[in-house]
Each structure stands twice: as C-alpha cells, then as structure tokens.
Amino acid sequence: MALISRGFSGRRSEADVKLPPGQYLTTDFPVLSAGPTPRVSLDQWELTITDGTNVLRRWDWKSFRNLPTDNFTVDLHCVTRWSKLGTSWEGVSLDTILADLKTSASYALVRSYGDYTTNLPLKDLMHKQAWIAFRFGDKDLAPEHGGPARLLVPHLYLWKSAKWVRGITLMEHDEPGFWERLGYHNYGDPWREQRYWGD
C-alpha cells in the first residue's frame, strides 16, 4: 500500500494508459550514456557476429547497408522512467543478420564501440523484435543516440538497445553485461517493471 503524498494530485494524460507501469510520457528524446560518445567513422565501422572464439559473420558499412532494411515504428521505454511513443526507424532486422546461422547458443552479448555490453536471450533478437538501426525519423542516427548504428530491442528497457553497436557474441550460457552487473535487471521487461536486481 503506497503512502499517500499530502497535496499531490499529479498530472495525468490520455496516453498514460499505453505506458508500462511507473513510466511517464516524453516528447523529447533524452540521452543517457555511461561515458563519452564514441565517434565512429563509417570507413572504420564493422559489425561482427562471433561465437566467442571465431568470427562467424562480418560486415563493413557498405556491405551492411546492402542488406535489406525495414522501416518500423515502435515505442521506447527507458528504465529512468521516460517513454517515447511512435518513434520511426530504419534498420536491418536481426532475422536478416542471423539468417540461416547454425548455432547451439541461447544467449547473446551485444558489444559496442566504447566497450559497453548488454546481454539478452537470443530468442529476443529474433522474429522481428530487434534491429540494427541507422536512421531515426528521416535522418541518419546522431552519435549521441547511438549512430552510426545501434541495436533496437523495443520490447525491453532501452539500456538493452545498445548504442554504437559493433558486434554480437553468441553464447551457450548467459553472462551479464555492463548495467546488468551494476544493479539493473538481467532481462528488463518494462511491462513487468523489471528495472533492478530483485524486481
């Protein structure tokens, strides 16, 4: 039973009904990152899929951009409690990135320029649930939002959508990433409000 805050009425909006518990709506696009924004030039950029030992797939920017893309509109939910609805992106589906790859792995560790990592079950990357996104709105993705390209897994809290993505390691066993080691929930489902350890 929550404590009632004397004199607080709050500000509700029609959109609140679409929000996961404990979130509020913003029309801005806040930026949260643990360190400086890496500047990655397109001629240096690469994306690799590895099994931890061997590189299974590798793209440079040009070959990556030759992959078929999706335009998609999704809602974003950040663990710091803001949600942004109806954001439009262009990106390459992870179904395309991982197509026909034979693996016994069940988990993925996503790696970024700047050494950020995040982990998630491999199945959460499949079936049109995740993309490597490079355009936001009708613009190239800005560096502070993860450009040149970021993972987007909108059904999980946004820290799982690693900015400045450079690779994915496929793993038999789960391994916590950056924030998951520092107190954030291992899975991070906003609809079950899995923010922190113990939620």
Next chain:
Amino acid sequence: MWRVGTVIALHDETPTARTITLEVPDWPGHLAGQHVDVRLTASDGYSAVRSYSIASAPNSERHIQLTVERLPNGEVSPYLTQELALGDRLELRGPLGGWFVWRTQQTEAIQLVAGGSGIVPLMAMIRSRVAAASDAPFRLLYSVREPEAVWYADELQALSAQDHSLKLTRAYTRVVPKNWPRPPGRIDAALISNTSWPAKLFPTCYVCGPTSFVENATDLLTTLGNSPDKIRTERFGPTGERK
C-alpha cells in the same frame, strides 16, 4: 522495495532549487554519486516517480539530502520544491546506480565537471571525500548560468579555502560577477586545460549535467588527451531536437 523518509529540514539553494533532508530509518548507506527514485502518490492511487541524485555523503544518522530543481512543466519537482513540508513523509527506492560513483578507497586525481544541477552527485563526492578525510586530489569545474544560480556556494567556498587539494573553478554561461576575468560562455578547451588536471596524470573524470553540456565537456576532455575509459558521465534532459 520502497522505504519511507521523513522530511527533517528544507533549505532553498536558489529561488528555484531546494535541498530536502530526509531521515530514513532503514537506509542501508550509499556511495557518493548514487541516486534514489522518489514516488509521489495521489489519494486515488495515481503515482509518479522520478530519479534524484543524492547530495549528501554517507553518514551514520541515516539522513540523506536531495537537491531538486523546479522544472517549469514538471510533475514531481514543483511538489518537492513548493508543497513538501517538514514532517511530511516521502517514499524512496535506492540507493541506485553503481557506475557514476566515487569510492573513498580511490586515491587517484579526480576531475569533477558540473553543469547546473549536475553539481548534485559531484557534491556528494566532495562531501564524501571530506567525511572520509581522504586526501585524493580533487578539482571541480562548475559551470552555471549566472552567479545567483550557484548551489552550495558557501560550503564549496569554505571547503576549497581550507583544503588546498580541493580546487574549485566556476564558470558562467550568461552573466558573470563584477570584474570576472572570463567573459560569459560555455566551457571551452582553454578553460579546461587551464583549470583541470592534465591528462598525463590520468585523472578519473566525472561529468554531470544537461546532455549538450556533457557532450561538449567530454569531447573537450578527450581532445585534451583523457582516455574515454577514464571519463564517467551522467546526462539529463533531451538533446534539443524534438520529434
């Protein structure tokens, strides 16, 4: 788990910012730089939660201080800065966050860079350093809009006057005090290189402020040779573009 804190002191830092001291009987302690979630609940059950950095050092009294800036269209900050009264109780979750923290065992040079209300977690680090009698060399570069917008002014002044391993530099973006040597403007490479630890000392840098401030400050720090893995950031607010 939500804890309950009782408001035992209120202090206005500026006309728009208030420091709230809470007594939290089951507070487990915290690290300088951590934050809490604060939950307000209306009588019909509607609730709103926001995160605030802790301004105080860990202490045995189980008191924590938050300094909250009133945002013009805020939902929670106007309540906390105008409505909340002594004796009121607040629900809190935390301490939270394990990255943007300074631990008293750290002995290396520390560069703090604050933009506006970004001073709060850095103030907790300064206070924690004092409370632990640490002699880790600290420098703070604190950028604010105008002289009236400085938080913790007297305390910072007193601390830096009596302790030469804590050096304080202020910068103003819009209005400067009389006879101030530097014209108003955002921090730049000259200011950072004149007032901050040189990169060759490998300082750990903590940068907190609005997004554009942090982007600018971290770009300057890396350009001056600081390694990105020695720079920890905490950003708030939007990038400026709207969609």
